[in-house]
Amino acid sequence: MIQDIDVKAMKKNAFRVSKERGMTASRVRVPGGLVSAKSMARIVEIAEEYGRGEIFLTNRQGVEIPGIHMEDMPKVNEKLKTIIEDTKINQEDTSQGYLASGTRNVVACPGKRLCPFGCYDTTAFAQRMDHEIFPNNRHVKVAFTGCSNDCAHVALNDFGIIGMTEPQYDPNRCIGCGQCVDWCQRRSVSALRLEKGKVVRDEDRCIGCGVCVVYCPTRAWTRSPEHYFRVKIMGRTGKQNPRLAQDWLRWVDEDSIVKIVKNTYAFIEEYIDPNAPEGKEHIGYIVDRVGFDEFCEWALKDVELPEKCQRATRVYWDTKRYDRDNNLR
Amino acid sequence: MGYVLDGEGLDGLVRELARDYLVFAPVRKVGAGRFTDVDQVIYDFVDDASQIELDVKSDYSFKELLTPLSQTLFYYTEDQVREAGGIGAAGDPAREGDARDVLVLMRACDLHGVKRLDAMYLHNGPEDSFYRRIRDRVHFVLLGCPQTFEHCFCVDMGSNVAPDNWEFSLERSDEGYACAVANESLRPLFERYATASRDVVPAHVTQNEVHVRVPKTVPLELRTSPVWDEYNHRCIGCGRCTLVCPTCTCFTMQDVAYTENGRVGERRRVQASCMIDGYSTVAGGASYRKQHGERMRFKVLHKVYDFRQRFGYDMCVGCGRCDDVCPEYISFAACVNKLSDAVDEWDAQHEGSVARDA
Ligand code: HEM
Numbered sequence A: 001m002i003q004d005i006d007v008k009a010m011k012k013n014a015f016r017v018s019k020e021r022g023m024t025a026s027r028v029r030v031p032g033g034l035v036s037a038k039s040m041a042r043i044v045e046i047a048e049e050y051g052r053g054e055i056f057l058t059n060r061q062g063v064e065i066p067g068i069h070m071e072d073m074p075k076v077n078e079k080l081k082t083i084i085e086d087t088k089i090n091q092e093d094t095s096q097g098y099l100a101s102g103t104r105n106v107v108a109c110p111g112k113r114l115c116p117f118g119c120y121d122t123t124a125f126a127q128r129m130d131h132e133i134f135p136n137n138r139h140v141k142v143a144f145t146g147c148s149n150d151c152a153h154v155a156l157n158d159f160g161i162i163g164m165t166e167p168q169y170d171p172n173r174c175i176g177c178g179q180c181v182d183w184c185q186r187r188s189v190s191a192l193r194l195e196k197g198k199v200v201r202d203e204d205r206c207i208g209c210g211v212c213v214v215y216c217p218t219r220a221w222t223r224s225p226e227h228y229f230r231v232k233i234m235g236r237t238g239k240q241n242p243r244l245a246q247d248w249l250r251w252v253d254e255d256s257i258v259k260i261v262k263n264t265y266a267f268i269e270e271y272i273d274p275n276a277p278e279g280k281e282h283i284g285y286i287v288d289r290v291g292f293d294e295f296c297e298w299a300l301k302d303v304e305l306p307e308k309c310q311r312a313t314r315v316y317w318d319t320k321r322y323d324r325d326n327n328l329r
Numbered sequence B: 001m002g003y004v005l006d007g008e009g010l011d012g013l014v015r016e017l018a019r020d021y022l023v024f025a026p027v028r029k030v031g032a033g034r035f036t037d038v039d040q041v042i043y044d045f046v047d048d049a050s051q052i053e054l055d056v057k058s059d060y061s062f063k064e065l066l067t068p069l070s071q072t073l074f075y076y077t078e079d080q081v082r083e084a085g086g087i088g089a090a091g092d093p094a095r096e097g098d099a100r101d102v103l104v105l106m107r108a109c110d111l112h113g114v115k116r117l118d119a120m121y122l123h124n125g126p127e128d129s130f131y132r133r134i135r136d137r138v139h140f141v142l143l144g145c146p147q148t149f150e151h152c153f154c155v156d157m158g159s160n161v162a163p164d165n166w167e168f169s170l171e172r173s174d175e176g177y178a179c180a181v182a183n184e185s186l187r188p189l190f191e192r193y194a195t196a197s198r199d200v201v202p203a204h205v206t207q208n209e210v211h212v213r214v215p216k217t218v219p220l221e222l223r224t225s226p227v228w229d230e231y232n233h234r235c236i237g238c239g240r241c242t243l244v245c246p247t248c249t250c251f252t253m254q255d256v257a258y259t260e261n262g263r264v265g266e267r268r269r270v271q272a273s274c275m276i277d278g279y280s281t282v283a284g285g286a287s288y289r290k291q292h293g294e295r296m297r298f299k300v301l302h303k304v305y306d307f308r309q310r311f312g313y314d315m316c317v318g319c320g321r322c323d324d325v326c327p328e329y330i331s332f333a334a335c336v337n338k339l340s341d342a343v344d345e346w347d348a349q350h351e352g353s354v355a356r357d358a
């Protein structure tokens, strides 16, 4: 049998080139990591019918079905149709499998739907973001986490979105029991202190995690009606210069974040290394090359940050450059 | 004799009542819960029927009116003391000068709860003047209970039928709303807003899902019963169970000096809880009941035993709020039942001997 396959097109179509000749793996996109049982059953079906009855759960909450013969890709794509529709992937033609694979699955922790500490609906925001930035071939990683605990490890992403609430204090309901002070110290950043029987919050130190709200027994602390976010940028793993994303914005709103991430695609188009392998380059390397101010200019185009939002005008990522120094000290 | 009202009628009624009275009712506070976008039903002043939450049990009780979570009692300067005025929470200037009487909407269990608060603040040694000051202005509106809520055990505590101290009752009915009117002077008002008049008997529950068996007597030996031990590791000592309770009356004092020489300031009283650290701390720093199991024992016995020794009836009215709120899923009701089992066991083992009461 002649095997003449456009591997570039195949990868774009979310099938992997595997080390076993002629075999591939189908990569199922699961925005926000939430998949219906019905679609999961479909994934199982594909794995049993075309794979070898195995499912690999990826790091980014996608699902990979290994052991698929390359000639079965069209049939797998047909089967993927209902999953693509069910997960509300943003593509009109749902019959050809996934139309892109560059922009990675958008990750989210369970957020407020499940977690007592979740400050917003991470799943819904992740799904909205996926809808805005997919299909797209540029290598962009976005992740959402419900609170500063960062269970979703958003600090390893180009854009890490962390939920915040601004605790609201009603002194009339406070009995001065000190539990919020104690828990903020034990579980968070020691932003509270008792003063004359009432609580004082250090607004600069407070990271908006909401731990005080969870533990206050009287509802003296409640959450702000607005959901706020902290945005960390340009985190990455990889060979040359892995590093954790650093704080850029805090107390920012949802719409601004969507605009910023979309704007970033134009920045990438303008400045990406034309020789980058497979047209993929971590955005952070581009930022390193062209400068942080230039990134800000592009990313913040037509974005009106809310008054409350605080923006770092300098961001430092201080980590090891393996491409320059691989010594163990 | 009672009345039937439609939505518009209730609106008008409440609006008119709110002119003559302060109206204190369960209100749905959007997003005020511990968790994101979870509501809480907390008592507050209303001037509109639409603000009143009729369909669920309030998370916190009416008692925040009679015994505020935090209340300034008086202010002092070098040589003067001025009693703080007002109603409700301290520092609520909007209502401090408001001398109107208060209508409080509450369910049967809570009405029984008022009797417990009265017992503690008015009939237990000298009267508490701050409590008396507000108590004299309070009148009650009974909220009927067509069905039990999840953790209620009012039937077993004998508080499912309201005492007779309410002015009128209010509950949903097929026609809209039904009210029984006990206070004759309110009749003209109802005549104006009702769509019809008919006999109305306020609904009350006769059956709860939760059953509680209260021990008749508790032998002193059960002070060290293993019943309490599990709470040493389960309970986090947060005090939510007592802060939501309509019958818990404990408070503590805060003397707050404004200036460095300490000669100007205020005295506040704030609610306290036998479950929270610091409750049993005495001068010199010693502390008793450090173990959460010991605190649970103290609370449970107060609720279903000690109070009865003094007043002749149990303190707990079976509203179930403590079981609704506990973050560690500790059930007060289950604990009372475990205690009763332990009492039975003790009785069986010591047949014929005379127990010394705890
Ligand atoms: C046989 C003698 C005494 C007995 C039985 C006794 C008993 C008590 C009791 C039961 C309390 C309440 C503890 C609490 O619930 O906080 C108390 C508090 C107190 N007693 Fe005594 N007491 C005695 C002698 C004294 C003496 C001689 C003094 C002072 C010289 C004193 C000073 C205090 C003080 C200051 C408190 C308040 C402690 C606090 O609430 O932090 N007591 N006492």
Ligand code: SF4
Pocket: A165, A167, A183, A184, A188, A189, A190, A191, A192, A201, A205, A206, A207, A208, A209, A210, A211, A212, A213
């Ligand atoms: S939100 Fe978090 S950091 Fe801020 S005061 Fe509350 S517990 Fe502390």
Ligand code: SF4
Pocket: A173, A174, A175, A176, A177, A178, A179, A180, A181, A199, A215, A216, A217, A218, A219, A220, A221
């Ligand atoms: S936990 Fe709540 S009641 Fe206790 S000190 Fe903090 S704000 Fe006040």
Ligand code: SF4
Pocket: B241, B244, B245, B246, B247, B248, B303, B315, B316, B317, B318, B319, B320, B321, B322, B323, B332
């Ligand atoms: S102990 Fe629990 S059930 Fe009893 S009155 Fe208090 S809150 Fe209600």
Ligand code: SF4
Pocket: B242, B247, B248, B249, B250, B272, B273, B274, B275, B298, B299, B300, B302, B303
């Ligand atoms: S149970 Fe505890 S907080 Fe409640 S009244 Fe009794 S001693 Fe006070």
Ligand code: SF4
Pocket: B234, B235, B236, B237, B238, B239, B240, B241, B242, B275, B325, B326, B327, B328, B329, B330
């Ligand atoms: S029983 Fe539950 S609500 Fe009460 S103090 Fe313990 S953990 Fe808190």
